[in-house]
Amino acid sequence: MQSTTEHFHRRKGALFAQSYACSQLAEDFGTPLFVYSRESLESSWQQFADALEGHEHLICYAVKANSNLAVLDVLARLGSGFDIVSGGELKRVLAAGGDPDKIVFSGVGKTRQELTEALEVGIRCFNVESEPELDRLAEIASALNVVAPVSLRINPDVDAQTHPYISTGLKENKFGVNMSDAVDIYKRAAQMPSLNVQGMDCHIGSQLTSIEPYKDALARLMSLIDQLDAEGIKLTHIDVGGGQGICYEDEQPLDIKQWAVCVIDAVGDRKLEILVEPGRFIAGPAGILLTRVEYIKQNEDKHFAIVDAAMNDLIRPALYSAWQAIEAVELTDTPAKEYDVVGPVCESADFLGKNRVLAIEQGDLLAVMSAGAYGFVMSSNYNTRGRAAEVMVSGDDAYVVREREEVESLFAGESLLP
Ligand SMILES: Cc1ncc(COP(=O)(O)O)c(C=O)c1O
CATH class of the missing domain: 2.40.37.10 (Lyase, Ornithine Decarboxylase; Chain A, domain 1)
Structure with missing residues (x-):
C-alpha cells in the first residue's frame, strides 16, 4: 500500500x-x-529530464493535473514546458512565468478566442485534434498574418489498460484523428500556407503502469511518420503525451528510465525531438x-x-x-x-x-x-x-x-x- x-x-x-x-x-x-x-515536484520532473538527457527533448507538464500558480512557478523555474487545454490554462502559465515558446495546446474543442490568444502569444505548437480545427486554425492564423505551428493528435487505437474514463487512445474515444485518415489530413495541412506542420502527438490514457501500450502506440506512430516522410512531409518532433502511472494502492509506478528507453528506441535514428506531457506523475x-x-x-x-x-x-x-x-x-x-x-x-x-x-x-x-x-x-x-x-x-x-x-x-x- x-x-x-x-x-x-x-x-x-x-x-x-x-x-x-x-x-x-x-x-x-x-x-x-x-x-x-516543492521538492517532490522537482524530483519527479527531474526523473524525466535525467531519463531523456542526451536526446533533444521538452518536458511539457500537463497543467490540468494541478494548475496552482505556485506549482507552475516551481516547474517553470526548472525550465519546464507546459501542455495546456484551455485559454484559462494559457493565462495561468503566463502568469506563473512560463515560456510561451515551450507551450503546447491540446484539447478537442479549442474556441476561436482560445486559438487567437495562443497565436498572438506565439506558443510552441498546436496539437490539433480534428480537420475542422485545422481549418479554423489556418483561417485565424492567415487573418492574423502569422504561421501556426501544428502537430496532429493521432488516435492509435491501442488499449491503455486503464480505467475507461481515463482511456483516450481507442477508436471510440473522442480524441485525435484516426490512423487511416492521418496521411490525407497531413497532406492537406502541408498545403496550407498559414500552417507549419511540425509534429505528431498522441495521448493514450492516464495512470498507465505498463510500458506495453506506449510501445504499441509508438510503433504505429513511427510507421505513420515514415509514410509521411516518403510523401515529402518531414516532421521534427514526436509528442508522446502523458499518462505515466503512480502508486495509489499497490501499483508499481511506471519506471521513467525504462519508459524513456522505449521512446528513444522507437524513435531510432529519425531526427525527432521528443516531447512528453506528464501530469499525474509529477503532481x-x-x-x-x-x-x-x-x-x-x-x-x-x-x-x-x-x-x-x-x-x-x-x-x-x-x-x-x-x-x-x-x-x-x-x-x-x-x-x-x-x-x-x-x-x-x-x-x-x-x-x-x-x-x-x-x-x-x-x-x-x-x-x-x-x-x-x-x-x-x-x-x-x-x-x-x-x-x-x-x-x-x-x-x-x-x-x-x-x-x-x-x-x-x-x-x-x-x-x-x-
Ligand atoms: C493530451 C493530454 N496530455 C497529457 C495529459 C496528462 O495525463 P497524466 O496526468 O496522466 O500524465 C492528459 C490527461 O488527460 C491529456 O489529455
Missing part, C-alpha cells in the same frame, strides 16, 4: 510534510487543506489532503468517519471509484476499526474511502495520500462549500499558495431579482 514517501514521511508516529508536522499545518491553516511538497505524489474527523458514527455494524473534506474537494473516489490511501496523521493506540470515510455532502457517492482500518477518534486528523493531481483542480462548490486552501512546503518554509474560499465569494456574482 502506498503510504509515506520521501517527502511525506513519519517521525515518531507523526506525519510530516518535509520538515513540517502535518498537525501543525492543519493547526495553522485549517482543514480541509491540500499540502504540496500526484507531491500532494496530500488533510481533513479532520468531525464525527464518528455507527449504523448497526457499519462505522463511519465523517470528515470535513468531501467529494467536492476530491472527486476521484466518487468519479472513478479511485482508491487512495487514507492514514491517521498521528498514530495512537486507539483501538482500530473499519470505517467508511465520508464527507458531509448529501450524496451516497460522497466518500473518500471505504472499509479502511483506522485507529481514530472524533477530532483526529486524516491524510489522503497522493492527492496532488486531479484533486484541487477538479474540486467544486457543490453544497455551497468553499474550496480548500492550498499550502506549499518548500525547504523549511510553508506558504499559502491559495487561500481558503470564503462563502460570501461563492455568491458574489449572483443577484436578487429587482
Whole structure:
C-alpha cells in the first residue's frame, strides 16, 4: 500500500510534510487543506529530464493535473514546458512565468478566442485534434498574418489498460484523428500556407503502469511518420503525451528510465525531438489532503468517519471509484476499526474511502495520500462549500499558495431579482 514517501514521511508516529508536522499545518491553516511538497515536484520532473538527457527533448507538464500558480512557478523555474487545454490554462502559465515558446495546446474543442490568444502569444505548437480545427486554425492564423505551428493528435487505437474514463487512445474515444485518415489530413495541412506542420502527438490514457501500450502506440506512430516522410512531409518532433502511472494502492509506478528507453528506441535514428506531457506523475505524489474527523458514527455494524473534506474537494473516489490511501496523521493506540470515510455532502457517492482500518477518534486528523493531481483542480462548490486552501512546503518554509474560499465569494456574482 502506498503510504509515506520521501517527502511525506513519519517521525515518531507523526506525519510530516518535509520538515513540517502535518498537525501543525492543519493547526495553522485549517482543514480541509491540500499540502504540496516543492521538492517532490522537482524530483519527479527531474526523473524525466535525467531519463531523456542526451536526446533533444521538452518536458511539457500537463497543467490540468494541478494548475496552482505556485506549482507552475516551481516547474517553470526548472525550465519546464507546459501542455495546456484551455485559454484559462494559457493565462495561468503566463502568469506563473512560463515560456510561451515551450507551450503546447491540446484539447478537442479549442474556441476561436482560445486559438487567437495562443497565436498572438506565439506558443510552441498546436496539437490539433480534428480537420475542422485545422481549418479554423489556418483561417485565424492567415487573418492574423502569422504561421501556426501544428502537430496532429493521432488516435492509435491501442488499449491503455486503464480505467475507461481515463482511456483516450481507442477508436471510440473522442480524441485525435484516426490512423487511416492521418496521411490525407497531413497532406492537406502541408498545403496550407498559414500552417507549419511540425509534429505528431498522441495521448493514450492516464495512470498507465505498463510500458506495453506506449510501445504499441509508438510503433504505429513511427510507421505513420515514415509514410509521411516518403510523401515529402518531414516532421521534427514526436509528442508522446502523458499518462505515466503512480502508486495509489499497490501499483508499481511506471519506471521513467525504462519508459524513456522505449521512446528513444522507437524513435531510432529519425531526427525527432521528443516531447512528453506528464501530469499525474509529477503532481500526484507531491500532494496530500488533510481533513479532520468531525464525527464518528455507527449504523448497526457499519462505522463511519465523517470528515470535513468531501467529494467536492476530491472527486476521484466518487468519479472513478479511485482508491487512495487514507492514514491517521498521528498514530495512537486507539483501538482500530473499519470505517467508511465520508464527507458531509448529501450524496451516497460522497466518500473518500471505504472499509479502511483506522485507529481514530472524533477530532483526529486524516491524510489522503497522493492527492496532488486531479484533486484541487477538479474540486467544486457543490453544497455551497468553499474550496480548500492550498499550502506549499518548500525547504523549511510553508506558504499559502491559495487561500481558503470564503462563502460570501461563492455568491458574489449572483443577484436578487429587482
Ligand atoms: C493530451 C493530454 N496530455 C497529457 C495529459 C496528462 O495525463 P497524466 O496526468 O496522466 O500524465 C492528459 C490527461 O488527460 C491529456 O489529455
